[in-house]
Amino acid sequence: MDADLTRCLDGDADAWRRLVERVMPVVNAAVARCLRRHGAHEVAVEDVAQDVFLRLVRDDFRVLRGFDPARAALTTWLTVVAHRCALDACRRRRPGAEGLPADLAAPPLAPIAEPLPLDGLPPRQRLVIELLFTRGLDVEEAAAVLGIEAQTVRSLKHKALSRLREQLGGDEAAFDDVPRGGRSDVPG
Amino acid sequence: MSQADDHRADADLVRRARASADRRARTAPPAAADDVDDLRLAAWLDGRLDEGERDAVDAALAARPELVDRLLDARAALATPAIAQARSVERAQALVRRRRAWPLRLATAAALVAALAGGYWSGAVAAAPDDDDAWLDDLDPVGWSPADETEDA
Numbered sequence: 001m002d003a004d005l006t007r008c009l010d011g012d013a014d015a016w017r018r019l020v021e022r023v024m025p026v027v028n029a030a031v032a033r034c035l036r037r038h039g040a041h042e043v044a045v046e047d048v049a050q051d052v053f054l055r056l057v058r059d060d061f062r063v064l065r066g067f068d069p070a071r072a073a074l075t076t077w078l079t080v081v082a083h084r085c086a087l088d089a090c091r092r093r094r095p096g097a098e099g100l101p102a103d104l105a106a107p108p109l110a111p112i113a114e115p116l117p118l119d120g121l122p123p124r125q126r127l128v129i130e131l132l133f134t135r136g137l138d139v140e141e142a143a144a145v146l147g148i149e150a151q152t153v154r155s156l157k158h159k160a161l162s163r164l165r166e167q168l169g170g171d172e173a174a175f176d177d178v179p180r181g182g183r184s185d186v187p188g
Numbered sequence: 189m190s191q192a193d194d195h196r197a198d199a200d201l202v203r204r205a206r207a208s209a210d211r212r213a214r215t216a217p218p219a220a221a222d223d224v225d226d227l228r229l230a231a232w233l234d235g236r237l238d239e240g241e242r243d244a245v246d247a248a249l250a251a252r253p254e255l256v257d258r259l260l261d262a263r264a265a266l267a268t269p270a271i272a273q274a275r276s277v278e279r280a281q282a283l284v285r286r287r288r289a290w291p292l293r294l295a296t297a298a299a300l301v302a303a304l305a306g307g308y309w310s311g312a313v314a315a316a317p318d319d320d321d322a323w324l325d326d327l328d329p330v331g332w333s334p335a336d337e338t339e340d341a
Contacts, residue, residue: 008284011284013284016281016283016284017281017284020277020280020281021277021281024272024276024277024280025269025270025271025272026265026266026269027272028269028270028271028272028276029264029265029266029268029269029270030261030262030265032270033261033264033265034258034261037257037261045270046273046275046276046279049272049276049280050276050279050280053280053283054283057283057284066227067227068227071227071228071230071231071236072227072230072231072233072234072236073230073234075266076230076233076234076262076266077226077227077230079230079233079262079265079266080226080227080229080230080233080258080262081226082265083258083261083262083265084226084258087258122243123243123244123245123246123247123250124242124243124246126246126247126250127246127247127249127250129202129250130249130250130256131256133198133199133202134253135256135260144263144267145259145260145263147233147234147235157198161198161201161202164201164202164205165201167205168201168204168205
């Protein structure tokens with residue numbers, strides 16, 4: 001286990017200081033991205049980041065004790081926790097609160113599209129199709145998100161599309177009211 | 189066929205599959221996606237899940253757009269951390285000092301008092317005479333007898 005984390009759980013304030021300094025940048029980034037995605041420009045990143053750390057130390061580090069270093073890296077887990085805290089902050093927005101820094105006060109990201117109900121595909125293939133065709137990521141971006149090689153993404157995409165063709169081949173009635181010709185901005 | 193034409197054809201296929209699945213969904217309720225807790229999602233991001241667990245998270249991600257948002261934001265945050273203001277870091281650092289310092293000081297003070305009290309007691313015992321009844325001799329004047337009392341009376 002992370003040495004600073006172990007000492008933190010024993011109440012070592014110096015270890016906590018080091019830990020905060022180390023993870024604050026990813027916590028800040030996750031919070032800022034979430035707030036921006038949800039257009040919550042009036043919510044201060046600093047306040048939400050403080051909420052994240054408060055959540056970690058509350059009740060004798062109850063949340064922090066729930067972390068398992070065998071399952072994930074500390075920074076990865078904290079990024080996910082920070083994003084959840086930011087999501088909570090978005091849900092309980094306070095009008096008139098301090099705004100985001102200018103560089104983060106960009107327009108919100110594209111609204112969330114409905115997921116593709118492609119229940120006939122294996123989960124990974126379905127996720128690849130979701131990222132490529134609903135989210136509009138290109139193959140390299142999807143590979144980075146999934147943490148796999150771009151070639152693997154191409155292969156998964158190929159298999160998924162082949163499977164869809166097979167499925168739809170025997171279901172021509174489904175096409176009766178669906179005009180052909182798709183979006184031209186879909187990545188490959 | 190050009191690459192752009194390929195893309196359009198693929199997108200068309202996906203769109204038609206979606207329409208078909210939508211139609212099926214009208215007669216069959218969709219299966220509820222499992223919830224993905226923070227540690228599991230982090231493990232997925234780090235590629236530390238076995239195939240079964242990974243497929244479960246993949247399925248949840250494909251079914252729930254908000255989970256994909258979390259995934260995309262987490263990936264981006266890990267790739268490009270944001271510089272934190274010193275004030276923000278200090279506020280978070282102070283959380284433990286405030287919560288932990290006073291019990292520690294109290295415990296230290298209690299230990300010090302106990303040590304001092306223990307030392308005083310040990311010193312007092314060490315300084316005491318070995319013969320517990322010796323002091324009685326000091327109180328017994330030489331030459332005193334019950335007859336003296338009778339005379340006084």
